[in-house]
Amino acid sequence: MTVLLLAVRHLLRLAWRCDRRRLLRACAMMLLGYLATPLIALSLKGLTVAAVAGHTGTAAVLGLTAAVLLVLELMMNHFAHLSYFELGDLGEVELQNELLALAHGDPHLERLESARFADALALVREELPRTRASLEAVLQLGGLALQLALTAVLLGGLNPWLLLLPLTGVLPVLAGNRAQRLLDAAKERTATHVRFGRHLLDAATSPSTARQIRLAGAGPLLVERHREAWARTTAELRRAHTAAAALRAGGQLAFAAAYGAAIWTVVRQAEHGTSGLGDVILVITLAAQLSLQVATALGLLAVLQDAGRTARRLAGLRERAPAPGVPAEVPLRPAPAALTGGIRLENVGFAYPGSTRPVLEGVDLDIPAGSALAVVGENGAGKSTLIKLICGLYRPTAGRILVDGVDLAEIDPRAWQSRLAALFQDFARLELRLRDNTGIGDLDRIDDDEALRAALAAADAAGIEATVPGGLDGLVGRGYGDGSDLSGGQWQKLGLARTLLRREPLLLTLDEPASAMDATAEQALFERFARLVADSGARTGAVSLLVSHRFSTVRMADRIVVLEHGRVRESGTHADLVAAGGLYTELYALQARIYA
Numbered sequence: 001m002t003v004l005l006l007a008v009r010h011l012l013r014l015a016w017r018c019d020r021r022r023l024l025r026a027c028a029m030m031l032l033g034y035l036a037t038p039l040i041a042l043s044l045k046g047l048t049v050a051a052v053a054g055h056t057g058t059a060a061v062l063g064l065t066a067a068v069l070l071v072l073e074l075m076m077n078h079f080a081h082l083s084y085f086e087l088g089d090l091g092e093v094e095l096q097n098e099l100l101a102l103a104h105g106d107p108h109l110e111r112l113e114s115a116r117f118a119d120a121l122a123l124v125r126e127e128l129p130r131t132r133a134s135l136e137a138v139l140q141l142g143g144l145a146l147q148l149a150l151t152a153v154l155l156g157g158l159n160p161w162l163l164l165l166p167l168t169g170v171l172p173v174l175a176g177n178r179a180q181r182l183l184d185a186a187k188e189r190t191a192t193h194v195r196f197g198r199h200l201l202d203a204a205t206s207p208s209t210a211r212q213i214r215l216a217g218a219g220p221l222l223v224e225r226h227r228e229a230w231a232r233t234t235a236e237l238r239r240a241h242t243a244a245a246a247l248r249a250g251g252q253l254a255f256a257a258a259y260g261a262a263i264w265t266v267v268r269q270a271e272h273g274t275s276g277l278g279d280v281i282l283v284i285t286l287a288a289q290l291s292l293q294v295a296t297a298l299g300l301l302a303v304l305q306d307a308g309r310t311a312r313r314l315a316g317l318r319e320r321a322p323a324p325g326v327p328a329e330v331p332l333r334p335a336p337a338a339l340t341g342g343i344r345l346e347n348v349g350f351a352y353p354g355s356t357r358p359v360l361e362g363v364d365l366d367i368p369a370g371s372a373l374a375v376v377g378e379n380g381a382g383k384s385t386l387i388k389l390i391c392g393l394y395r396p397t398a399g400r401i402l403v404d405g406v407d408l409a410e411i412d413p414r415a416w417q418s419r420l421a422a423l424f425q426d427f428a429r430l431e432l433r434l435r436d437n438t439g440i441g442d443l444d445r446i447d448d449d450e451a452l453r454a455a456l457a458a459a460d461a462a463g464i465e466a467t468v469p470g471g472l473d474g475l476v477g478r479g480y481g482d483g484s485d486l487s488g489g490q491w492q493k494l495g496l497a498r499t500l501l502r503r504e505p506l507l508l509t510l511d512e513p514a515s516a517m518d519a520t521a522e523q524a525l526f527e528r529f530a531r532l533v534a535d536s537g538a539r540t541g542a543v544s545l546l547v548s549h550r551f552s553t554v555r556m557a558d559r560i561v562v563l564e565h566g567r568v569r570e571s572g573t574h575a576d577l578v579a580a581g582g583l584y585t586e587l588y589a590l591q592a593r594i595y596a
Ligand SMILES: Nc1ncnc2c1ncn2[C@@H]1O[C@H](COP(=O)(O)OP(=O)(O)OP(=O)(O)O)[C@@H](O)[C@H]1O
Pocket: 113, 352, 353, 355, 359, 377, 378, 379, 380, 381, 382, 383, 384, 385, 386, 425
């Protein structure tokens, strides 16, 4: 029951917030339509009595009344629908916006990546398109409640035992509740498999991954994995649906027995002369309406139970993801205006949420203000993770990161992130206008054409504007309109332009920034990056972090760190490391041989 109340409160509050006048209008029309139903039964009783008594005039008036009520019953629902149709859409958009804010309400990524949060987010997202149907269900259920109350009064007036008839309607409701709980539990248990199945479908159908899959001939493998994921889901859901159907049928059978008993009671009363023919007609009509009302209520309750679960999940997400602007428990410090000391990592360790496997362990690192650090290591050594930690996207699970001697945990993460210029390996390919795609790097300058063009030029991406019809306001990507698709290298340059739009960064970081670029573009990029780093270093003491597998670029850094299995294996200048003859020398020599 609490789930139902939760759904009613959540939906009415939402509708009230979106458009209270439309909500009140829809309620009024809905109630009028629903009240007409039992009044039709009453008119039919009067009509029968008048006709039997030979009062043709009265019978005609009551017949007309029944017809008007019937029209009212049909029309009011239709007009109410016009009112809440738009209201439901407004509510859905409002909830979508709230979900977006909740998903991004936290500057760290741990919550967003936790399986529980992701599952709840996916389920709520999936249920949002049903907002309109849920709102309709609340209004209809309100109308039905009134209808049932009037029906109960009419039946009780004939014989108090007949009051049991609406009460037996509760049996199918209880059975329906239990059935819904079974279905909900099965849905929760299969949520991860469903998400996995969808991911496989996305991977198989999105143009970027489909290319790789086709070339690798991995289509059948994906189909098999997809089939397995859905087979597991379907088996679990089929079991739950069968149990739920049996429960619902049991409840409805109990009501059918009570319906038969009610008609038998009033027919007996008529035989004994305590009821008239009109009363028999009244009970038959009301009882027939009642069975429809109970069936409708059952359907609506199932819809509302879903909505209640959504409201509960949404409340859980609200609790777990603080909305933007919620003050921190401990007052946070602003980011420094400039770096004087630099960034220091003390015994930093990290394991991803939901995993106990340490990805980084005992990392000690000193990055003096104005210096350039390069991080190298084999795949999976923890290079990108290290950068994400320094960017404050994750918090270390051991040790600490100090910025000019202040623990990064004490600095407002949003303020710190606003002073970072970062290009990640898995940078976002946003299918938006060229202006938005670049301007997202510094939202204050999204309408500053000059600044956008300067950033594009700095990233060697000035040519992109000419290839996109509509220039800065043209659409990039072909997924959502007639935009222009870009090559892998062009996308990467666009990502870089976004990064370079940031003003006065304290940390410049590039994670494999040239993996899709040709050799000339790569050389030009690093020369430009080196100039930018030197410039920012001199002005704000900014430090730079570069992750690259290409040793020819890495050697330009002031210091190089070699990571192995999440630990710092070696560190020093290129000359130091080569002289030491360790892992760096080995990797460097290997690459030099390949390029030679
Ligand atoms: N979001 C995540 N959740 C769980 N584990 C992750 C996540 N991201 C990375 N890992 C794991 O952390 C380890 C280090 O990954 P990371 O991306 O930091 O390595 P890397 O050195 O940058 O590798 P590469 O050179 O291939 O980019 C890997 O074993 C990877 O599987």
